[in-house]
Amino acid sequence: MVFMKNTSFRCLWIGQAFANLGDIFYVVGLISLLYTLTGSAFYLSLLPFTTTIFRFISSLLAPLVIDRFPLKRILVQSQWWKTILLVCLGIYITSFNHGFSVAVIFFIALISLLDGVAAPVSAALVPQLVPIEERMKANGFLNVITQTIFVAGWPLGSVLLISTNSSFIIWLTVMLFAVSTIYTVRIQVSEQTTGSVAPSNWGSIKSGWVTIRQIPTIRTLISIDFITTLASSVWVAAVIYIYVEQNLQLGEEWWGYINTSYFVGMIFSGLFVIRFAKLLEKYIGFFITFGLFLSSLLILLFGTTNIPALALLLACLYGLPEQIREVIYTKLFQDHASEKTLAKIYAVWGAVINxxxxxxxxxxxxxxxTYNVKTTFQFSSTLIFLAFLYATFKRKDLQGKKCDHSLSSQSSNIPR
Structure with a gap:
């Protein structure tokens, strides 16, 4: 794999790995902190609510920054500011660790704003560091790293929380993000020059949406992902917890087992992508449509079974087509857009998904x-099947041609 010899790509994935682990510890620490300060489920729910809302706002406004600054500079600055905010949060909870304060939610909101900008920019850097023929493997590799960290990070965070406290977890998160930032600084990219006349604010904000409307392949992919995202929420803890209780009639620890099986399936799918990248590129449309059909079937079977071992197997198998589709989507996005445009498309995608x-x-x-958990899984299965029908109808868009400007700007001068 040629891309593994690229020093800048290596810095990117190592930096992302530290950042992803930091994100996990950040959530673990904040959940413990908020519950300790308030003992309230309502205030605990403010964490995902605040994170989602402010990431959505940030994704909408991200093009304003993307149009005016180089991508690497945006990523480095957002990482540094996130580290600084975490330092401030650590100082606050160490000095004033009594009673709930709106300041904690304020820090969460600011960090979420930075995440909403950093995520699309980080994803848009990959095509600048990897030759076009290696992108499928590179995306598969990045997904393997990400899912492996998810599998290991949550139990590790829980162990650390039991043996230490939320303040220690937050300070550990600061260290992880500082290391991530140092690696990010070392990335070398050939930045596109920013135009002498920046577009208007409204022009920047709507540019990503306009691009999606103009490129059939990307428009189709985001439409499919919109439908499947509606269905994928069936895997959140609230639903799986009830599934374990009603269908499997087992203890709450089985939620963790199912969650782990799901991520293990995603890891295997990443390895599959790395091994069979050429095959995936040759039959992209088939793997998208067949994967949707398979996902619909697997989630239906999962929702109806009451056999624990089978539930674990189905959760693992569901992760395979899910992750393969995500890698293919990423590859198609990268092939159809130039550097700045790709970052704005990712920002729109993030806003829609959030x-x-x-x-x-x-x-x-x-x-x-209102009904029961089986009905929920049947509903999700139906949604994914509708996505399968839509993908079949739009299968020509899933074989779209690459645009000239994306190839010319990304196939040469790849930093080593």
């Missing part, structure tokens, strides 16, 4: 409470 996911959690929670 808002959709927030709404779908409420919708599926309502269905689960």
């Amino acid at each position: 808002l959709t996911f927030a709404g779908s959690v409420l919708l599926l929670g309502y269905i689960t409470e």
Whole structure:
């Protein structure tokens, strides 16, 4: 794999790995902190609510920054500011660790704003560091690293929390983000020059949406992902907890087992992508449509079974087509957009997914409470099947041609 010899790519994935682990510890520490300060489920729910809302706002406004500054500079500055905010949060909770304060939510909101900008920019850097023929493997590799950290990070964070406290976790998060930032600084990219006349604010904000409307392949992919995101909220803790209780009739620890199986399936799918990248590129449309059909079937079977071992197997298998689709989507996005445009497309994608996911959690929670958990999984299966039908109807868009400017700007001068 040629991309593994690229020093800048190595700095990117190592930096992302530290940042992802830091994100996990950050959530673990904050959950413990908020519960200790308030003992309230309402204030605890403010964490995901605040994070989702402010990431959504940040994703909408991200093009304003992307149009005016080089991508690497945006990423480095956002990482530094996030580290500084975490230092301030650590000082606050160490000095004033008694009673709930709106200051904690304020820090969460500011950090979420930075995350909403950093995420699309980080994803848009990959095509500048990896040759076009290696991108599928590179994306698969990045997903393996990400999912492995998720599998290991949550139990590790829980162990650390039991043996220490939330303040220690926050300070550990500061160290992880500082290391991540140092690696990010070492990335070398050939930045596009910013135009002498920046577009208007409204022009920047709507540019990503306009691009999506103009490129059929990206428009189709985001439409499919919108539908599947509505369905994927079935895997949140609130639904799986009830599934374990009603279907499997087992203890709450089985939520953790199912969650781990799901992520293990995603890891295997990343390894599959690395091994069979050429095959995936040759039959992109088939793998997207067949993967949707398989996901619909697997989630239906998962929702109806009451056999624990089978539930673990189905959760693992569901992770395979789910992650393969995500890697393929990323590859197609990278092939159809230049550096700045790609970052703005990712920002739009993030905004759509954040808002959709927030709404779908409420919708599926309502269905689960009003009917039962089996109905929730049947509903999710139906949504994914509709996405399969839509993808089949739009299969020509899934074989779209690459635009000239993306190739010319990304196939040469790759930093080593």
